[in-house]
Amino acid sequence: MMVSRKLFLFFLCLPAIFSSCTGRFVDINRPGSKLSPDELKRDNYAVGSFLIQMQGVAFPEQENAYQTMIDFVGNYLGRYTTYTKELPKNHTLFNASNAWCAWPASYAPPIVSAFNEVVKLNGKENISYAWALILRAQAFLRFTDIYGPFPLSMNNGSDEVYSSQRDIYLQLINDLNEATTLIASDTHLAQERETLASYDLVYKGDFNQWRKFANSLKLRIAVRISNVEPVMARSLAEQAVRDGVIEENEDNCTISYHKSGLWTTAVSWGDSRICADIESYMTGYKDPRMSKYFLQPISTGVRRFIGCRAGAPIGSNVVAKRLYSTVNVSQTTPGIWLTASEMAFCKAEGVLRGWNMGGGTAKEYYEEGIRRSFSQWDADGVATYLMDNTSTEANYIDAIGGYGGDAVKVSTITIKWDDNATMAEKMERLITQKWIALYPNGQEAWNEIRRTGYPHIFAIPQTTNGYTLLTPNRIPFDKNQQIYNRQNYTKAVELLGGPDDYATRMWWQR
Incomplete structure (x- = not known):
């Protein structure tokens, strides 16, 4: 596979990857720039740069991020595409290398750090914070649906301590509720739209659209947890529909890329x-x-x-x-x-x-x-x-x-x-x-x-490392966690409720 750059270099280069989205952002990040904190705050330059970084993880475009987080996992296991390389080890065959297992989780630190910077620069009673909450929810929903338990570093300040999938879902619901409430009560939407539009790669600063997207994420979540938390799911779904979800194609969450x-x-x-x-x-x-x-x-x-x-x-x-x-x-x-x-x-x-x-x-x-x-x-x-x-x-x-x-x-x-x-x-x-x-x-x-269990899918035409599943229920944790984060890894497996393998079910599958 053509994962040509080291991931740590990718993270260092995230602002550069998305810099073409706005010329002003390029100027801000040019080496040798000596802008004061007040200048960085003007027109939301600094906040905008971190929101662009968050969008890069929530809606990945960069080829390495897309392939390792989207292709190798969702696209292949969801049976939309499949590999054409000579790959004896991959998730489809339930035997991927540890690097493949570790890759998706490695994209969490950039979105957490960017979120923290948005809060540090602008506080919590504003649209940029509401927007950051929504982007973080979009990203962390993917992370937990890949692994199950996941480090909820968004709150406890640690990227080593795992939270249960149920707790993560509850936190994401709370975050989305907080975000939609902030947007609905904001009396300066027009001003916010003007100052943040150039950093918004999806809705161009239309935060009523972001509110619809957040409500739609709530409905998606409600359906996902409907078997395991039926009362909560019903309440959340009815609230989301009542408050307004995406109903027209012009409101779809799509993002125009420079290179898909x-x-x-x-x-x-x-x-x-x-x-x-x-x-x-x-x-x-x-x-x-x-x-x-x-x-x-x-x-x-x-x-x-x-x-x-x-x-x-x-x-x-x-x-x-x-x-x-x-x-x-x-x-x-x-x-x-x-x-x-x-x-x-x-x-x-x-x-x-x-x-x-x-x-x-x-x-x-x-x-x-x-x-x-x-x-x-x-x-x-x-x-x-x-x-x-x-x-x-x-x-x-x-x-x-x-x-x-x-x-x-x-x-x-x-x-x-x-x-x-x-x-x-x-x-x-x-x-x-x-x-x-x-x-x-x-x-x-x-x-x-x-x-x-739907749609019904074809069997794998070769051996699958001893598994009888047609597609994995989850992706195993990074094995290095057993060495460098052993205590928390052990707790994560307890929260998982089964072995750290491809077969153990998501919380919402039970």
């Missing part, structure tokens, strides 16, 4: 290709979004799109890149992190659970989720798609000369909503369509597979 991490890793480097699982479902459903999601392989045949089995024993990266389809992104394609479509599917599940999601039915929100996704991708044919009650996942047929082999379909779920179906059928139908619409947010795709 997904484009770099999948297209430029060619380290991954689309996964057989999503290709087989979309092929079977004759899904019009396929041409929006994927590109034809170089070695074209009768089929327009060909995915690769997750965990396939790749013999040649050069051959694999030619045989299998890649993602349809350009260097400047925006990253997609939370959408109106996802929120509609969350509401549909909420209704199935008896929650008040605004008065709509499960069918109405389910169909809205699909419509929003088709509109988001500018795809035609949604009316026909919604009425299809016969199409199912296709059998997977490997490329000629491919590496994973054929596979019989593992699902017979159709598209059209059926109010008379069993609860299990409704959930499979809903989550399968949600999973397709979540693309390319692999972390959320992996979360849904682990949380619900």
Whole structure:
């Protein structure tokens, strides 16, 4: 894999990585600058630089951050893409090197230090603090959903002491509530927007949009914890919907990159290709979004799109890149992190659970989720798609000369909503369509597979280090913690409630 720089150098260079976002930031950080503290505070120069750094972890663009934190974990394990390199050790095979296990956690210190600097410079009763709370919640939600227990250094001042996943979730909920309250009560939003807009890579200083995003994170969290904390989940979900979540595609959380991490890793480097699982479902459903999601392989045949089995024993990266389809992104394609479509599917599940999601039915929100996704991708044919009650996942047929082999379909779920179906059928139908619409947010795709067991996915076509799971439940901790942080590591395993391996479940899976 092309992880070419040392991580500590990456962290030192974080401000430089994002400096192109604003020329003024470049001036501030030029070596030899002798700006006073008052000058640094003017126009939020210093605060803005740290908020840019936080966005770089919350919504990673830089290729090393994207590959090690997003590709290796969410995208591969969520069955959107899979590796094309000759990799005998990786998370898909449940045997990744310790470096792969340690990488995601190593991105926590930069966001914590940046958050602390924002507080030090501006205090807590302002919009920059509310914004920093939201960015930190977005990042730490990913960290805990990768490992489970995690150092909650945001509060106890230590990056060595682990907190339980439940405690982290409770803290993130409190942080998001504090942030949305601050934004709702602020009487200087216009002024804040003017001074912070140039540092906002997502909503350009529109903090009412950030409030919607924060409420949407609450709804995402509520759905995630619905099996383990049903009362709390219902209250949180109903509050989020009442206060206003993302409902229109123009409000989606997307970020325009100078060089997309997904484009770099999948297209430029060619380290991954689309996964057989999503290709087989979309092929079977004759899904019009396929041409929006994927590109034809170089070695074209009768089929327009060909995915690769997750965990396939790749013999040649050069051959694999030619045989299998890649993602349809350009260097400047925006990253997609939370959408109106996802929120509609969350509401549909909420209704199935008896929650008040605004008065709509499960069918109405389910169909809205699909419509929003088709509109988001500018795809035609949604009316026909919604009425299809016969199409199912296709059998997977490997490329000629491919590496994973054929596979019989593992699902017979159709598209059209059926109010008379069993609860299990409704959930499979809903989550399968949600999973397709979540693309390319692999972390959320992996979360849904682990949380619900849907969509059904193909078996790994080679040995998986003794595991019988189809995808890991978590990523093991950095083994060096057993040496340099042994006491806290031991406590972390206790909080985990099982061995420090790929099989132990997340708190919210129980």
